[in-house]
Amino acid sequence: MKQGTTLFLKISLFIIGAPILAICIFLVPAIGNYVGELTVNFVKYLVYIDLYGAAIPFYFALYQAFKLLSYIDKNQAFSQLSVNALKKIKVCAVTISILYVLGMPIFYVIGEVDDAPGVILLGMVMIFASMVIAVFAAVLQRLLQEAIDIKSENDLTV
Template sequence: MNIKRGSTTFLKVFLFLAGIAVLALCIFLVPRIANFASTLYPNIALMKYLIFIVMYGAAVPFYFALYQTFNLLRYIEENTAFSDLSVKALKNIKYCAVTISGFYIVGMPLFSFIAKKVDPPVGFIGLIIIFASFVIAVFAAILQRLLQEAINIKSENDLTV
């Protein structure tokens, strides 16, 4: 019991730090990227706002996924991990990951457009985010299915006893 609480506490601290890191990126880095992109292409008035839409738009499902993950860890602590609430949390995490990938897939032409004038491969970072989000979505889908099957087996065993 103590090991489980220690593990979930460690993961909650990690989630909190990840949330702070992304918030710092949203506050300090995203405006710089948007301003930089608008100076690269001053004839495209919407460049700055497109960057804001893609990056801040992806931050919203990221924070919702963090919240769902926090709930999932709480269910584990309360010994209610094998419940429909956990399945729903995993489903929401899956949808959030797909949404984040979607934002960056839509924004990839924009990032590749910027990468044409920039030396480091900016588009490569977008591909990493897309790939990581898809991996998380697939992992959450597999866990969701396994958990649902475990809940079904548990309910069948409860009915036979």
């Protein structure tokens, strides 16, 4: 694959990560304070734990995607390193989904108190989007592992 394509994808990873960083810096504290005003004050700390906790595996998954693109640049796409990167991306996506599932009662309380059912829908979208990414990464991981196995089998027969 040409390096221009992977360079574009690497830049895209930074473009994806920048708004999430801005949300973590500016929007999450505002959301936490708003939830603290609507409900009991300690709930805002649960919001911080949930949202910041989901940001950590998100950035780790972005880093693994960056490493995967680097492996593609080095012509190591069909290696165990790529399989491991996909496995870590899958685990990160499942972790994000679990964190949002655990945080759904908070979204429910916010939606009930503020009379905004869209908040609950937003939480559901985050859960399902991360699960789709996890399933996609799992399928790619399995396909890549099978391709590596076939390649090593062919190398042994020649």
